[in-house]
Amino acid sequence: MFHLFSHCWSWLQAIQEPIRKVTLLVLGLDNAGKTSVIMDIERALGGEVLPVGQPGQTRLRVDRFEVTLVDLPGGQRSRSAWRSHYSAAHGLLFVLDSSDLARMEEARKVLSRVLSHPDISGKPILL
Numbered sequence: 296m297f298h299l300f301s302h303c304w305s306w307l308q309a310i311q312e313p314i315r316k317v318t319l320l321v322l323g324l325d326n327a328g329k330t331s332v333i334m335d336i337e338r339a340l341g342g343e344v345l346p347v348g349q350p351g352q353t354r355l356r357v358d359r360f361e362v363t364l365v366d367l368p369g370g371q372r373s374r375s376a377w378r379s380h381y382s383a384a385h386g387l388l389f390v391l392d393s394s395d396l397a398r399m400e401e402a403r404k405v406l407s408r409v410l411s412h413p414d415i416s417g418k419p420i421l422l
């Protein structure tokens with residue numbers, strides 16, 4: 296009986312927790328597959344996709360989190376705009392095309408530059 300009350304109490308506490316907003320940047324070279332990965336996530340989590348916010352953003356409800364995925368274009372000229380999103384981000388998804396060996400060094404340099412930025416330092420990254 297104690298366990299039942301204890302579980303109920305934990306559950307009640309959980310549903311009273313506020314929804315936490317999390318912003319994840321989706322970065323990587325042009326043609327790496329960023330937009331495709333986001334579309335795959337949307338397909339896999341169809342029921343959790345929320346109405347679209349701004350262009351290039353996907354909003355998902357995952358447990359007690361409202362997750363915004365920000366799809367940033369990866370072309371060379373677009374990369375300088377990435378840093379304006381760093382401070383608002385809680386984490387990064389860096390998409391790497393593992394079959395594109397010719398661009399592996401370029402991807403390494405780009406990732407290294409991203410990780411050296413002070414607004415990214417210490418934040419979680421999924422490669």
Ligand SMILES: Nc1nc2c(ncn2[C@@H]2O[C@H](COP(=O)(O)OP(=O)(O)OP(=O)(O)O)[C@@H](O)[C@H]2O)c(=O)[nH]1
Nearest residue numbers: 323324325326327328329330331332367368369370
């Ligand atoms: N074979 C294969 N092709 C893929 C895969 N993922 C993406 N593509 C193709 O690669 C191309 C580029 O994919 P995108 O998802 O548009 O790449 P992106 O990283 O968003 O590119 P930018 O928006 O230009 O920075 C598209 O033609 C996709 O169909 C994959 O897993 N396998």
Ligand SMILES: [Mg+2]
Nearest residue numbers: 329330366368
């Ligand atoms: Mg794209």
